[in-house]
Amino acid sequence: MDLRSLELFKHLASSLHFGRTAAACHISPSTLSRSIQRLEDQLGSQLLIRDNRSVLLTAEGKKLLAYADQQIENFASLKQSLNQSQTELSGSVKLYCSVTASYSYLPPLLEKFRLAHPNIDINLDTGDAAEGIEQIKSQKVDLAIAARPDDLPSSIHFQTIATVPLAITAPAINCAVQKALQADEIDWANMPIILPEHGVARKRFEQWFRLRYGGRPNVYAQVSGQEALVSMVALGCGIGLSPIVVVDNSPVKDRVEILPDTSIPPFDLGLCCFKKKLDDPIVAEFMAMATQP
Numbered sequence: 001m002d003l004r005s006l007e008l009f010k011h012l013a014s015s016l017h018f019g020r021t022a023a024a025c026h027i028s029p030s031t032l033s034r035s036i037q038r039l040e041d042q043l044g045s046q047l048l049i050r051d052n053r054s055v056l057l058t059a060e061g062k063k064l065l066a067y068a069d070q071q072i073e074n075f076a077s078l079k080q081s082l083n084q085s086q087t088e089l090s091g092s093v094k095l096y097c098s099v100t101a102s103y104s105y106l107p108p109l110l111e112k113f114r115l116a117h118p119n120i121d122i123n124l125d126t127g128d129a130a131e132g133i134e135q136i137k138s139q140k141v142d143l144a145i146a147a148r149p150d151d152l153p154s155s156i157h158f159q160t161i162a163t164v165p166l167a168i169t170a171p172a173i174n175c176a177v178q179k180a181l182q183a184d185e186i187d188w189a190n191m192p193i194i195l196p197e198h199g200v201a202r203k204r205f206e207q208w209f210r211l212r213y214g215g216r217p218n219v220y221a222q223v224s225g226q227e228a229l230v231s232m233v234a235l236g237c238g239i240g241l242s243p244i245v246v247v248d249n250s251p252v253k254d255r256v257e258i259l260p261d262t263s264i265p266p267f268d269l270g271l272c273c274f275k276k277k278l279d280d281p282i283v284a285e286f287m288a289m290a291t292q293p
Contacts, residue, residue, distance in 0.1 A: 001042055003075055005035050006068040009047070012036065013065045016055045039064070092121040093282045096136075097145035098129035099227050100246045105145060105162060105269065112289050120282055128225045130199025136272055142283050147200040148268040157278060159290050160270040164243045166204055168259040175236030181259075188213045192220035192238030194229055200267045201226070205241040208264045230256060 012021040012032070022029040040047050047061035057065065097106055102124065110122065125141060132146025136156060148158055171177050180191060188209075195217070196202045209217045220238040223229040226246045233240045234252035241264065247253055271290045277283045 001039065003071065005039055006071055008032060008035050009039060010065060010068045010072065012048075012055065013057055013061065013068075018055065088119055089117045089282055089285060090119040091282055092123060093143065093286060094123045094125070094141040095143050095145075096125045096127065096132055096141040098132075098225070099126045100243070100249055101129065101145045101269070102126050104245055104249060109161075109271070109286070109290060112292070113286055116289070117282075117285065128196070128199075130196055130201070133272065136274060139274075142277060142280070143271060143273045143286060145269065146272055148270055149200055150203070155275055156272050157275045157287070158268075158270045158272045159287055160268045161290050162269045163266050164245060164269045165266045166201060166241055166264045167244050167247065168205075168239060168264070169230065169233045169242050169247060169256050170239045170259055171233055171236040172255050172257040173234075173236055177236055177238055181239075188217075189215065190218055193217040194221045194223060194232050194238045194240035195219055196226065196229060196241075197222045197224050201241055201243065204264050204267065 008021065008025055008027075011025060012018065015021045015024070018029045018032055022032045025032070036048065043060070043064065045060040046058050047064055049056040049058060095106075106124075113120070114122070125135075127135075129145075129147060132144035133149060133153070133156065135141045135144050136146075137153065145161070147164070148160070152158055170181055177192060180187065193205075193209075195205060206217070209215075221232060223232060226242050227250065229240050230242050230247055230250045231252055232238070233242075234250075234255035239259070244258070247256060247258065250256070271287060273283055273287065278287065
C-alpha cells in the first residue's frame with residue numbers, strides 16, 4: 001500500500017467519480033480502477049460501491065479514508081521537517097569585540113541569532129575595541145564590533161549598530177588631579193592625560209585638545225582597552241576620554257566623574273567584516289540581523 005494509491009483513493013472519495021479523479025490526477029480511468037482494486041485486494045475488503053451513475057464509500061472505505069488522511073498528513077510533515085533540516089545553517093563563526101560591547105551591544109544580536117540558528121557554534125574573543133578592524137584585516141575573526149575609523153578600508157563592510165557618545169572623565173576622589181581641576185585657571189598643558197594606545201577615541205581627543213587648548217596633551221599613560229583606562233582615572237592617575245557606555249558599566253564608576261562642557265563628537269559603532277565574507281551564508285545572516293530592530 002503506497003502513498004500514491006492512498007492519494008488516489010482520497011481524491012476519489014471526495015469526487016465520487018472515476019472520470020473526474022482520473023483527469024485531475026493525470027491517469028486513465030482504467031489505471032485508477034486497477035489502483036483501487038489493488039487496495040481492496042490488499043485489505044481483503046470492499047471499499048467502494050459502484051454503479052453506472054455513482055460511487056459510494058463502504059464502512060471499510062470510510063475507515064481507509066481516515067487512515068489515508070493521517071498517512072498523507074504525516075508524510076507532508078516529515079517532508080517539511082527534512083527540508084528545513086537541510087536548509088538550516090550549521091558551522092561556526094568567530095566574533096571579536098571589547099569587554100563592554102560583549103555585555104552591552106552584543107547580547108541582543110546573539111540572542112536573535114542563537115534562536116534562529118541553534119546549530120551554529122559562536123566563538124567570541126574580547127579585547128581592545130580599537131583592534132576590531134585589525135582583527136578583521138588579519139583574518140583572525142569573521143566579524144567584529146568596532147568603531148568606524150575615518151579611513152575605513154574599502155575592503156571592509158561596516159554596518160552601524162549604535163552612535164557612541166564620548167566624555168572626558170576625571171577622578172572623583174581627593175587627589176592631585178582633582179585639585180588641579182578645581183584651580184581658577186586649569187593648567188591643561190601639564191594635566192596628566194590617559195589615552196588609548198590608538199583608535200578613534202584617541203584621535204577624537206587629540207583633535208579636541210588641539211582645537212581648544214593648542215599644542216599636544218601631556219600623556220601620562222597609554223592604555224590598551226577602555227575598561228582599564230577608566231580604572232586608571234578612578235585611581236587618580238589623570239583624566240581620560242572614554243565612551244559613556246564604558247563608564248556607566250565600569251565597576252569603579254562611583255569613583256569617576258564626567259567633566260562638563262566637553263563637546264567631543266561621538267563615533268559610530270558597528271558590525272564589520274570583509275566584503276568578500278558576505279558570500280558566507282553564516283556571516284551574511286549575522287550581518288542581516290544587525291539591521292533588524
